[in-house]
Amino acid sequence: MSLLKDLVPKREDQAISFIEYCRKHLTLDDGRPYDPIGRGFMKEIVDNYHTHPHMTVEKGAQTGFSTLAIAHTLYMVDVLGKNIIYYLPTDAMANMFGPTRFEPYVQRSEYLSSRIRGTDQKSLKQIGTHFFYIRGLVSKTGAISIPADEIIFDEVALINPENMELAQDRISAPGSLGWQKYFSVALFESDGIDELFDASDKRQWIVTCYGCRREATLESDFPDNMVKKNGDVFLVCPKCGHKLDVTNARWVAEHPDRDSRLGYRVPQLIIPDTKLSLIYERWEKAKDRPSKRATFRRSVLALPDSGNMQPISPAVLxxxxxxxxxxxxxxxxxxxxxxxxxxxxxxxxxxxxxxxxxxxxxxxxxxxxxxxxxxxxxxxxxxxxxxxxxxxxxxxxxxxxxxxxxxxxxxxxxxxxxxxxxxxxxxxxxxxxxxxxxxxxxxxxxxxxxxxxxxxxxxxxxxxxxxxxxxxxxxxxxxxxxxxxxxxxxxxxxxxxxxxxxxxxxxxxxxxxxxxxxxLGQSRMTGPAEYTPVVRSRFRKKGAY
CATH class of the missing domain: 3.30.420.240 (Nucleotidyltransferase; domain 5)
Structure with a gap:
């Protein structure tokens, strides 16, 4: 027994918190320790991410949620001894995820490197005695028949909904935590991640103006709340013009009665150190071009926008x-x-x-x-x-x-x-x-x-x-x-x-x-006239009969 203990490195004490685990064992690309609550708006999200069974995040691009998901997966498998499945839209994306996103964190940590055991494939990681599966959901075969305590869906907007529903069976086994996490940039309104967000309690980051006390979301006021003056770009209150502090804010649920499904909208604008000058430049180039404007709204404002890819839009309806x-x-x-x-x-x-x-x-x-x-x-x-x-x-x-x-x-x-x-x-x-x-x-x-x-x-x-x-x-x-x-x-x-x-x-x-x-032209009263094949692309006053 003593020899086995020597061969298998001891895992972290279960008393270590998730936040402490991140700060201690995960290092970012720039060499800084990873602090999941380093940005004020993340504290509530992180607290709930580790305790709530169902969470949806409709996010802007490059807002850090893949890092959070990787860190939490490591903690769940390593410290709490849980099995996790991480789903991506395609097998190609799944095969790239391990080498490019997961493994760098492991390689930068002596402790995590020692914890990877046995099978270390692109799509399967064994940590101690439990497993982290990475799967593509381009087909039903990706919804593997292996029970898990938590399933994570990344890039939800691109995942086949039928396969995603099938994959949910993985957390139905007795004893499973049954946790589900969904995050993605939104593409179309009421589709994919936006449909999940609409079914949640819909939490939004409400910023309070120090000047007039007006409260609003930054994405709903954009672009009226962004100004450029003397070469500097900053956010202001559209009502009184006072400069806004994006940390003077709180999460507010639009539907607090739906607390069984938490949902967060996370635009780039709420990140304190985001480069507003780059956002301003992108907007100036995109605002008069429908396709680029749609991309901007999705990636920066975390708002679904189909551009010309959704012919029957909410505005049409x-x-x-x-x-x-x-x-x-x-x-x-x-x-x-x-x-x-x-x-x-x-x-x-x-x-x-x-x-x-x-x-x-x-x-x-x-x-x-x-x-x-x-x-x-x-x-x-x-x-x-x-x-x-x-x-x-x-x-x-x-x-x-x-x-x-x-x-x-x-x-x-x-x-x-x-x-x-x-x-x-x-x-x-x-x-x-x-x-x-x-x-x-x-x-x-x-x-x-x-x-x-x-x-x-x-x-x-x-x-x-x-x-x-x-x-x-x-x-x-x-x-x-x-x-x-x-x-x-x-x-x-x-x-x-x-x-x-x-x-x-x-x-x-x-x-x-x-x-x-x-x-067209036939009625039940008159009956059909002589039949003639139809070859027109649109129907006119004369039809098939």
């Missing part, structure tokens, strides 16, 4: 709400198009034509896939559909069943392929069903353009009761998630709509628009 003058419908005498997005549940949108090329969604439904057949029967009776378009995938058999059951309108299964809208038939004889193919990105552009046009060519209905209010809020959330992303780089870079996000009603509305394009 606000304009739609102001202009809308109609309510949810229970029936329609006007011909409608029905769109169905298939997944774990079926999301259904029903739309009437609006002017020469617009549409008015009038009803939405979310049902279990098993209940869809009965719902479609009711829709045929009540909403006068001219055409119904339903996803061919992922439940092709069920989708074909829905198309075959239709008695009063024409049905299509839908595929995303090709470059323009085309109709065809799949199968033969009694198994034959109509199909329509469209380019996914071009088709979604046509739909989002209708809402984003000024004036809009598509609106949304007003709710008549609390249930419909919940529904329309979900529809708006899904429309905001029709966001774009860039793949590749340089000349090979392409922009396309993001997949694997909760935009189901948005996709259903897109299919309803296509259904209208196929059906």
């Amino acid at each position: 606000q304009r739609l709400e102001e202009l809308s003058d109609y309510y949810f419908h229970d029936h329609s005498d006007v011909v409608t198009g029905v769109g169905i997005d298939m997944g774990d549940k079926a999301h259904v949108a029903i739309a009437q034509p609006y002017g020469a090329e617009g549409m008015l969604p009038i009803a939405f439904f979310e049902v279990e896939v098993e209940e869809l057949s009965e719902l479609v029967k009711q829709i045929e009776e009540a909403f006068n559909p001219g055409a119904l378009v339903i996803d061919a995938m992922p439940y092709k058999t069920e989708s074909k069943k829905i198309v075959r059951q239709l008695t009063k309108c024409r049905g299509y299964i839908q595929y995303f392929k090709g470059s323009e809208l085309k109709e065809g038939v799949e199968g033969e004889d009694e198994k034959a069903v109509n199909k329509v193919t469209v380019d996914r990105d071009e088709s979604l552009d046509e739909t989002t353009d209708l809402f984003a046009a000024n004036p809009p060519l598509a609106l949304l209905p007003k709710p008549r009761n609390p249930k419909e209010e919940i529904t329309i809020n979900t529809v708006k959330l899904h429309l905001k998630k029709l966001v774009k992303e860039t793949s590749g780089s340089g000349e090979d870079a392409t922009i396309h709509y993001k997949k694997n996000v909760a935009n189901h009603f948005g996709m259903a509305i897109n299919s309803a628009r296509i259904a209208l394009q196929l059906a």
Whole structure:
């Protein structure tokens, strides 16, 4: 037993605090000991980081949270004997994290170097008798089936939400602490980290002016609170002009009743030693350029901003709400198009034509896939559909069943392929069903353009009761998630709509628009006219029938 004690270096006494552990064993790149509460705004965050089971940080770039996460992971594994999984968006990022972010701290500490035992791979670190896993979540295989006491998600905005949800099962084992930490720069409003922050108690750093006692966040006042005078840049109160002290502030929760989920917004502006002159220069270059302005707001102000990558933005939805003058419908005498997005549940949108090329969604439904057949029967009776378009995938058999059951309108299964809208038939004889193919990105552009046009060519209905209010809020959330992303780089870079996000009603509305394009001119009363294939990119007054 004495020989074993000699071979395995003794770990730190469990009585050592996290802060003391950091100051004693972690050295920053510039040679200074790491003090996690060296910046005043960090004290509360650090206290809660070490004690609270669920924390979200919506942050600006280079605000120090990866360092905090590494330090706390070392402490948890080394001192408290816990197993931790650290998730990043991709395997490549995970493979780089160990050598570039984790190992330098270990190499600068004689004690930590002595504590690394056994397996020392890029994605697996053994400290004493417990483990620190580093995994990419580009696929479900990254959500490894190993129990952990804490899971950490870095760069949440880039992680596939379905894989992130699957990874949460790692902390469900009996005896696990069940801790979850999320931090990232925000990209789109109500997407990724911003959605998590919105579900938290939403703590913001409220700065008090010494001059007039006005209280506000620095990011909400920007750029009115930044001035340049005699070559110096500083923050001032927009009301009285007094110079602001960013340390004369406190964290205030917008929703204190949600204390089971802590959330912090951390912009660069609240860091006392941040270089305001560089921020000022960046803003001057970015303010008149939408894409650069969006990047600035995300990285400096910790505010989500999609630029032109979120066609249906909160501002667009606000304009739609102001202009809308109609309510949810229970029936329609006007011909409608029905769109169905298939997944774990079926999301259904029903739309009437609006002017020469617009549409008015009038009803939405979310049902279990098993209940869809009965719902479609009711829709045929009540909403006068001219055409119904339903996803061919992922439940092709069920989708074909829905198309075959239709008695009063024409049905299509839908595929995303090709470059323009085309109709065809799949199968033969009694198994034959109509199909329509469209380019996914071009088709979604046509739909989002209708809402984003000024004036809009598509609106949304007003709710008549609390249930419909919940529904329309979900529809708006899904429309905001029709966001774009860039793949590749340089000349090979392409922009396309993001997949694997909760935009189901948005996709259903897109299919309803296509259904209208196929059906316009047909009504249940008159029946279909002679059929002609549709090849136009937008529907006009004459349609498929």
